[in-house]
Amino acid sequence: MDIRELQRLDAAHHLHPFNDNAALARRGTRILTRGEGCYVWDAEGNRLLDAFAGLWCVNIGYGRRELAEAAARQMEQLAYYNSFFQCTTEPTIRLAAKLAELAPGDINHAFFVNSGSEANDTIFRLVRHFWAVQGKPEKKAFIARHNGYHGTTVAGASLGGMKAMHGQGGLPIPDIHHIDPPYWFGDGGDMDEDEYGLLAARRLEDRILELGPDRVAAFIGEPIMGAIGVYIPPRTYWPEVERICRKYDVLLVADEVICGFGRTGQWFGSQYFGFQPDVMPVAKGITSGYIPLGAALFSDRVARVLREAGGELAHGATYSGHPVCAAVALENLRIMEEERIVERAREEIAPYLARRWAELGEHRLVGQARIAGLVGALELVPDKPRRSFFPDRGRVGALCRDIALRNGLILRATWDTMLLSPPLVITPGQVDELFEKAWKTLNETA
Ligand code: PLP
Numbered sequence: 001m002d003i004r005e006l007q008r009l010d011a012a013h014h015l016h017p018f019n020d021n022a023a024l025a026r027r028g029t030r031i032l033t034r035g036e037g038c039y040v041w042d043a044e045g046n047r048l049l050d051a052f053a054g055l056w057c058v059n060i061g062y063g064r065r066e067l068a069e070a071a072a073r074q075m076e077q078l079a080y081y082n083s084f085f086q087c088t089t090e091p092t093i094r095l096a097a098k099l100a101e102l103a104p105g106d107i108n109h110a111f112f113v114n115s116g117s118e119a120n121d122t123i124f125r126l127v128r129h130f131w132a133v134q135g136k137p138e139k140k141a142f143i144a145r146h147n148g149y150h151g152t153t154v155a156g157a158s159l160g161g162m163k164a165m166h167g168q169g170g171l172p173i174p175d176i177h178h179i180d181p182p183y184w185f186g187d188g189g190d191m192d193e194d195e196y197g198l199l200a201a202r203r204l205e206d207r208i209l210e211l212g213p214d215r216v217a218a219f220i221g222e223p224i225m226g227a228i229g230v231y232i233p234p235r236t237y238w239p240e241v242e243r244i245c246r247k248y249d250v251l252l253v254a255d256e257v258i259c260g261f262g263r264t265g266q267w268f269g270s271q272y273f274g275f276q277p278d279v280m281p282v283a284k285g286i287t288s289g290y291i292p293l294g295a296a297l298f299s300d301r302v303a304r305v306l307r308e309a310g311g312e313l314a315h316g317a318t319y320s321g322h323p324v325c326a327a328v329a330l331e332n333l334r335i336m337e338e339e340r341i342v343e344r345a346r347e348e349i350a351p352y353l354a355r356r357w358a359e360l361g362e363h364r365l366v367g368q369a370r371i372a373g374l375v376g377a378l379e380l381v382p383d384k385p386r387r388s389f390f391p392d393r394g395r396v397g398a399l400c401r402d403i404a405l406r407n408g409l410i411l412r413a414t415w416d417t418m419l420l421s422p423p424l425v426i427t428p429g430q431v432d433e434l435f436e437k438a439w440k441t442l443n444e445t446a
Contacts, residue, residue, distance in 0.1 A: 035062025057289030117151025197234030223269025261285030265346030265373030
């Protein structure tokens with residue numbers, strides 16, 4: 001492999017998502033070539049401990065031959081058929097049934113797409129349709145959170161509360177309203193965390209009352225806000241949000257694209273926090289990132305209306321329920337169940353990881369080390385006791401990320417917060433390696 005030639009071609013022809021493409025062209029992109037377990041190798045031959053599971057997704061780790069074989073088997077048998085025109089395929093049906101078995105409560109119905117973004121786009125349309133066919137077309141406003149992330153389609157990016165994304169393309173689209181997220185470290189001051197959780201949840205009630213409950217279709221939130229910096233809400237937050245949604249008959253959408261399939265040590269983030277959603281977008285961990293797949297999952301109540309009152313569902317993509325993607329997802333879920341990957345992550349890894357993560361929290365550069373299951377963050381600050389932020393936000397985080405890479409560790413940075421999301425199959429020995437590399441990285445960053 002001629003690395004420089006590939007970098008030249010990349011710079012000339014490939015526009016990268018969420019990158020400063022001009023800066024990347026000057027710097028030269030890193031080309032990944034191979035993965036095994038919790039490690040990836042780049043074209044220069046560096047072995048990197050991937051503490052970010054690709055992009056929060058490689059839950060069962062890299063290099064599982066069974067998934068490749070499941071894809072090959074399905075491709076040979078029937079590479080493609082769609083679920084339009086009164087048809088579908090066996091893996092698609094089996095996956096819908098499997099998701100009904102795994103998802104909490106009466107979330108028993110799946111609409112398949114190709115990504116988390118499309119799942120949220122689907123939800124945006126079908127939730128509005130749900131109310132419209134019941135004679136409530138005016139009940140169409142969505143409430144979401146500032147700095148939330150729900151993907152990159154027009155509806156997904158509008159539901160998200162990322163200012164930079166809104167700035168490009170004239171978003172958000174109308175009737176999406178954002179409230180402040182539960183970010184105790186930056187926003188809670190001296191307040192008790194549980195008390196703060198209730199206060200943050202009641203921002204939702206205030207906004208529903210301001211808009212009028214008859215106008216509000218749904219509230220959407222990530223159980224743990226990932227992309228913005230792993231904001232783990234206080235325990236009081238979600239049950240209070242659920243109470244408010246029920247009181248005003250507002251659908252509760254839990255965006256499980258990151259939290260779903262074991263990230264918190266429970267199958268779904270809503271189970272970790274103890275609340276019951278009506279609607280759940282999922283993606284990423286459903287196939288452990290081996291192949292693109294997303295789904296919008298619906299409760300019995302929502303699906304009944306969509307099935308019985310809705311007439312033709314005028315929505316869908318060529319690859320909705322793609323049989324190869326479904327076969328890979330089924331194999332991924334089979335392995336997760338058979339090897340008790342979620343239970344093992346919860347019982348064996350999460351407590352040990354939490355202990356070592358708290359040790360990193362002792363570092364003078366770390367304002368807060370937060371963690372839930374196998375997702376966490378180190379918030380880097382210039383002045384630990386004062387919880388202040390660096391004036392040029394993002395510079396220290398980028399530096400820390402680059403030093404980590406030189407030390408053989410992949411951590412992602414959002415501004416100056418370092419994010420953690422390793423494969424669920426990480427071992428205690430690899431947790432120690434992660435700790436040592438992260439500690440060295442913090443020392444070299446400080
Ligand atoms: N929702 C959440 C919570 C996410 O974190 C993401 C992606 O990171 C998405 C939706 C979008 O998923 P995708 O990138 O598969 O479109």
